[in-house]
Amino acid sequence: MNDPERPAPHAGPGDRHRAHDDQDGTAVDGGDGGPRDGSAAPGTDAPRPLGTGPDPDPDPDPDPDGRTSAPRAPSPRTRAGTAAPPPPGAPPTEQDTPERHPAHPASPEAPASSGPPTHGVLKSLLGAWALSACSPGETAAVERHLGECGLCAAEALRLRDAVRLLHPAETLDLDPGLRTRVLDSCLGRRPPRIPVPGWATPYDAETARLDALLQDFGDAEWQTPVRLRWYEDSRPHSRGTTVAGVIAHLLTVDGLVAGALGLADPLHARVRAAGSAEGPAGPAARTEAYWAALLDPPTREVRTPWRDQSHALVRTVAFAAGDAAHAAGSGLLPVSYGDFELPLRDAMVDRAFECWVHATDIAEAVDYPYGPPAPRHLTRLIELGARLLPTALAARRRAGLASPPRRLGEVGAPGRSLRLEIEGAGGGDWYIPLDSPAALGSADHEVAHIALDGTEFCRLAAGHVSPEEAAAGQKGDKEAIREVLAAAAALSRL
Template sequence: MRHPRHDGGGPASPEQSGARTAGASRVPPPRGRGVTTAGPREVNEPMNTPQERPDHQELMSLLGAWALAACSAEEAERVEDHLNECGPCAEEALRLRDAALLLEPQRSLDLDPALRAKVLAGCLSRRPARLPVPSWAAPFDAEAARLDALLNDMAEDEWYAPVELRWFADGRWTGRDTTVAGVLDHLLAVDGLLARAVGLPDPLGDGPGPETEKDDEDDGDGDDAGDDGPVARTLRRWLTACGDPAGPRRSWLPWREQTRALVRAAAERGGRAGERTLPRSLFPDPGRFPGRGGELPLSDAFLDRAFACWIHAEDIAGAVEYPYEPPMGQHLRQLVDLAARRLPGSIADRRRAGLAVSPARLTTAGHPGRTLHLEVEGAGGGHWYIPIDSPVAAVTRSQAREAVAHVALDDVVFCQLAAGRVTPEEAASGVEGDPALIHDVLCAAADLSRL
């Protein structure tokens, strides 16, 4: 990248970026080399070079520890004094210091994702917001801000970096090649479905949202060959935009303004998670949201876009070789919960499509039948009990204790599985119980992935 990101709007300093400038190749200056109290050297006293002094070998043996910052303060001072007098040792010290930098694991130069939330909480405690952002929209707000900061620091040529988008569909992996600019075009287009649903202007120029437009209703599929529903139309325009060479940054500012408008729309509506709803027909992909019926929670629609924003930000960061941290724990748990609540419907869809390997079992209405215990570990983790045979049934405590299988996954790995970034075989680490049932559940999690 052009320069690592840091706290501020200007270019990163050499100390922040880790790059060595012309002056950075010098070893540290000597310490305490002021006026000496030693008397003048006798004329006949032999003058030893640094390599001939008795302590040269001892100080040379400390160079490795000095490069790793493992010396005591006294030893470091002696080594640094010696480096200013001994050229060969100074060159060796530079080589060792550069090699030590390679041993340090690559990590993000960004601040802790939780710091933004802490700063905002401190500001709002002094001056409460007139329209506070509801907790269910906070993950979308935070992930859009983090991606915006990454895009702000990218060099022009990095917008053309190749990106492969992968997802799991119909029991097999598929993908599409695009660029960093194409990923952002995709986010702009699909976020536009939510924008239209809340009455904001269509980012691709189709006019206002559904409150004033009635011609977007379809049969609930949206992906049929002859269908001109919002999903089909959005994806067609995205594919056209990916081949447009007219400026790779063309979608950045529109996307940023759209995300801010969506956050404002969430603040204007407010309410608790699940309280506000939208017509499900505005989001014709039946597997994208949990539950059934004609309405879906507005909070789930925002969490879905937060999930996509994070995953595609990781795609972009990987393309430009920049380490990217997962969301803060509180937000990550909301995203994990969304994916876990989508699992029963995905399991049922796989069974109806004939993709399940475990045998089906009939159960009485309202009874979950078999139950799987999903344990997600990490800051965003928790425990979920997944009904296998009846996707809409609730699982009681007694039924949870009789779970026929147990799957333990890391929170980030579980989200990557649900996003189609890792395979079920790569994700499966801590599993216990019916192998066929576990296979079906892990594949159902992968089936949650979408373009």
């Protein structure tokens, strides 16, 4: 039996089809023992037709004053008998919310893969690897990957270069110029009562630098083999010794200056102890005599007399500098080197030059970095070498090792000249007379031009590089250039 049509309050346009919808032969079953004719049992709500939406609240909350709130109006119906969509902003009802079914049933989380990291992971670690911030395992994985992936290897190199720019590598050694800056600052605030003359400051600085290098040497380092090199008769020569032997050589040759100043000569005391009468005069012969007079090979004990003698030399010339009328005070005191002499001011610069050269020999033997002198000291070393070139060139001519002069002039008159340009720290220009040491170098009579770095010129003058191998820019008279480079190498000696 079809249910009778029940008009709903506030019927909408869709209710006109309600009777037709309910006449489908389906009755609302109230359950066992319940009415089947659509009537409501006493005390119960009337059954709803299908498609009318959710039931109203069975027990609306009462207001605080005891009254119940008005029942909610049913939703307007659509054409198909279903509830119209709720107004905008209304919360969704339980029927409006679709039931969600997961695409796949929940399963326990799979354990992380234990395979090698992917390319993307390794690429993301390159920045940390460049900063040395990876763990040992990550570092090993990244470095294995860099051997297989060229793109990542190139990127890693760029990152490492960038890290070096952010924090350049620095040695643990103090800045070589720190001592000079500290002394300049101290002397600027409180001038010394007895200043060291300018021509002695390179020797003072270079002996201090070498002494600092030797300070931490153990017994093994003192016996490290060292090869001393120099040029003689246009041929390279060398002599093997040890670090201690090099210091003994410096001690002996510095004794030439000590003897000229009236100080004790270390060679005389050594040869007298060995039973000899008098030692030789030249640097090479003095060195061989000192080595031969030693009962045992030199050890680290040689550092103390060398250091004491260098301090005594600086103190003596500093005290003598106050008396300009005295030869030692003016730096004109002659110092004999056997077959030639130098004034004291040049002899002290010469000793500074040899101290630096042999300190470099020692540093190379023990594989330790050693820089050049301070620029103002390097200038004095280069200037002395440039002034000695005309004399060395004349000595080679007398020995038949150089061509005769092309044009002789009066003493002090300008003559053919070579321009020696020294580049870098301590550099400058010097005009070397080519025909006679008594001639005057002049830019107006320039016939050749040589350009050399300052340290390269010093290596040439020390006999550590041959004239043919010297990195020199050349222009002009080829014969003059060749002879001047050979004369520079001839300045070297043991």
